[in-house]
Amino acid sequence: MITSVKNETIKNWSKLKKKKYREKMQQFIIEGDHLIEEAISSGWEIDAIVAVENKTFDHSDNSLKVVRVTEPVMLHLSETKSPQGILAIVKMKAFNITTQKRLLLLDEIQDPGNLGTMIRTADAAGFDAVLLGRGTVDVYNDKTIRSTQGSLFHLPILPVDLLEEIPRLKAEGVNILVSTLERAKTIDQVNPTDKMGLVVGNEGNGVSDAILELADERIHIPIYGQAESLNVSVAAGIMMYALQMK
Structure with missing residues (x-):
């Protein structure tokens, strides 16, 4: 004792x-x-x-x-x-990506609750891994861990430099879909491919311009009411399920 x-x-x-x-x-x-x-x-x-x-x-x-x-x-x-x-x-565990069919890439996510929720949703939606870009909150933050509800332990989660990782993924045939309102098609217009990486960005600023330039496709969720925008974890969840269900 x-x-x-x-x-x-x-x-x-x-x-x-x-x-x-x-x-x-x-x-x-x-x-x-x-x-x-x-x-x-x-x-x-x-x-x-x-x-x-x-x-x-x-x-x-x-x-x-x-x-x-x-x-x-x-x-x-x-x-x-x-x-x-x-x-x-x-x-802690060190991970390598062994399956690259469905990846969630996060660009400077700041809120630990948002990060934990997106990891939990990626797990539920059958994604294969979550890649944490530079500037994203620590996955081992207490609030993040609690928000994952155990999904932290179910799939690979690893920190990367997205500006280096995305070109590598593209060279291996991964189609990079980036969430943005600029020159973007709606999520229902996307034809999912066998290998996809979904990129979502910072709560206030969205995905950085440098990463936007690496997109194979730009996508967004249409807003039918008067809300200005969706919470990033909610938006990520909608897009992950939309891509999986097609």
């Missing part, structure tokens, strides 16, 4: 709340039974499960190291308002 927030192990784990330490230690924190079970069942490596003294749980891997802590220590480690009394320290 660890009872002090000054314990060296606790101090090191607490550092994982910051991106630079997550990257340095190649670990991140997840909270709650659901996310822990998703990580385990998806084959991610768990460094330790951390639980308060009276917390009971039944996870599929009983060989995992379990560290018991007091409620104050759990509150110190947790980033949620109402901790569930259990969290896990997870090791």
Whole structure:
């Protein structure tokens, strides 16, 4: 039982709340039974499960190291308002794209909730991977992780330089569809190809001009009411499903 927030192990784990330490230690924190079970069942490596003294749980891997802590220590480690009394320290994975039929490419997405929702939707829509362009919020941000509802563990998610990655994908036959209002066809006019990459951009500025120039097709969702625009995660979801259902 660890009872002090000054314990060296606790101090090191607490550092994982910051991106630079997550990257340095190649670990991140997840909270709650659901996310822990998703990580385990998806084959991610768990460094330790951390639980308060009276917390009971039944996870599929009983060989995992379990560290018991007091409620104050759990509150110190947790980033949620109402901790569930259990969290896990997870090791990051390095991914390569092995299947390139359906890819979601994100250009400078800033909101962690939007990023998490798009990862969750890409998983639900059967996309093969999510590529995070420069300037996109950290996928291991606590809010992003919670917004994915476990989909973080189901498909490859990797940071890339889109200006370098898109030409490489095009050379391998991936059709690049970029979401924009400028000189764009509506989503219903698109004829999906076997290999496609859907690019959506920053909440305020959209896709950068440099990436727009790399598009094979420019697409948008028509607005029938008086709303000026759609939330980027909603728009991405509509387009992903529209492309999959054709």
